[in-house]
Amino acid sequence: MQTRRDILKGIGAAALGAAAGPFAPTARAADRMTLIGHAVHKAAATTGPGGDVTAAWRAKNGVELEWLTFGVEAANERAMKEASLAEGNADIVFILDRYTGPQYAGLFEDLRTWQAKDPIPEFAEIPAGMLAAHTFGGKLTAVPYRHATHGLHYNTEFLAERGIAEPPKTVEQVAALAEKLTFKRADGVQVYGLVMNFDDPATPIDWIRANGGDFITTDYACVIDQPGAVRGVTMLCDLYRKGVLPKNSMTLKTEDVTTFMQQGRGAMTNNPFNRYVNYNDPKASRYPGKIAVMALPLGLDGKPIPAKTSVWAMAIPRNARNKERSWSLVRELSLPASTVAATLNGNGPVRPSAYEDAKVKQLIPYAAAEKQALGSARLVVPGFANAAKAMDILMEELGNAMLATKEPKVAMAEVKRRVQPLLPT
């Protein structure tokens, strides 16, 4: 017969179990893996014409995947948080180059060891620049999975409406056409020639580089006060003052730019190639099939503008419970065939050979242009401990220049003064 003490013991044990449930490693199903990333990672791996890249691996290993997806900033934040715990719940996390740095290298496995143990085939094909974005002190903290490289998107209907025969070929033409494409349509909609998101330097950096400037070089020199960069900032300020860029540009985020393009309130934008799908989405866009994309045109020096690129990569937290299994999935997602399938699902492939695939050529209209852009693409900034703060300083002073509270030259000199102490020595 159960005594009152037995019943109390039972209730206590049940309550403790319930309270510890989410945290207790033993309470988790052994055949489940958790991946932390952005929705695009899940979509690229599982949904689209390329099919579910993970299906065969899941069936073979008897593992279910739990995808925890967040916005860009939140995904990186959550990944770091999980990786820094004594015992984590994440098996693989996706990290963006500009959110990582040498100070976080200790949180993740050195994947060179795993590559030596169970190599990813044709690993050398992954561009060295992409690997370098996630390598700190010689340690490979993550394997590149996706790149987001900028192209120039333009609304072909607006170009025709304004009597413009072809898209711009140089940066000067971009500025001139953007002015011409700023107009009020017959239906009363105000169209802006150029729309850009200013939540970080990813889009402004294209115009700074188009004018021969840069922000922080790969050897950690801040060159934003140099004439080329000041020229680029001045160009943006001029476009803003002329009303070519929307008045609320400084508050626009990626999603806002997508809305501008879909609603026909923006004629051109420099954003990742794969936004082509969103801008032309028949369910959301008023101009499906009419928004084309090309590689960024020539810069002032007559060479293609080095497009901004960013590299998402897969890392294995040091506290992951089954690292062998995590590596197995990283390896699976990195196979040449998986890269092609993910490309068909809308991913920016980290293997250039994916662009040569017949199906990719047939289904991805921007494949050739993206491959061309990737050849000279650059990261926004090289990874270092204070990169996020440095980028915020640039955006703050760029805002001052656009608001005309500071001359571009003065504002960029101020950026250099404030960023210099944050750089690695």
Added chain:
Amino acid sequence: MATPATLAAAPPVVRRTRARVGDRRTARAIHYAMVAPAVALLLAFLALPAVYIGWLSLNVSTYGQPARFVGLANYAELLHDPVFWRAARNTFVVVNAIVLGELALGLGLAVLMQGRVPAKPVVIAILLAPYAITESSGIVMWRYMLEPDVGMVTHVLARLGLGQLDWSTDPVATLSLASLIAIWHHLPFTFLILYAALTTVPRDILEAARIDGAGAFQAFRLVTLRLIMPALLIAVLFRYIFAIRTFAEIWLLTEGGPARLSEVLAIYLYRETFKYHQFGMASATGVVMLAMSLLIALPYLRRMFREVVRGG
């Protein structure tokens, strides 16, 4: 020592006294036992994290690195950062605008609702409605209504020849709009407290004041206001403490932009924590915000204490 034998031998008065002392001790022990869980919770969830934050503010700390003690260096860096001072100024302005605006409007509406108002329950329900709306949804709704070019309110303002509210480029307009949204959303809290307090003011005291020759305004100032002062102080105190953490209104409008000109301390703290992962600096900011809250609250707490003592 009082053994049963000695107690039995003692006179009845001594026995009763000793028994009372024993009862009091037992009662005290029971009181402590009953209060202990609440105190333990307070210690675990408020005091310990507060101490930890205080300690963290004296360290450099980020993900993947052991914390390194730096003394008051984080505070020194904070005090030398012009963005911090601008955020502190903005916070001061916004918090006062919100609390005083809410107080004036809440009091006015509460007084109005004391009189004859047609369909009073419906009007009160309308006044309370913003509190039922999720904060972020409310802010985004306002943002879209005031969006340049396409916002409904923007169109109306333009038709009336009033131009556009430049909240995306003008930090004064941003902070004004953020304050307006905060007042709109939190007004029901202040209104409800003051309305409830006004209903408790005895009519005979007001009638006596009028018989003594007080006008309506004098009666309100010298009688009503004084009687509702404890409730008013509580409303103000709570709103100051909550308003100093104002974040969502500005974050969802401009993220503190343009050029971080509309940033407030909560956004400054957010950046240090979630963007830069500088937990030492973020903790120092948190400690400074706590100190500011206490400074603001102190005069009100003092006044409340006096009211309570006087009431007692």
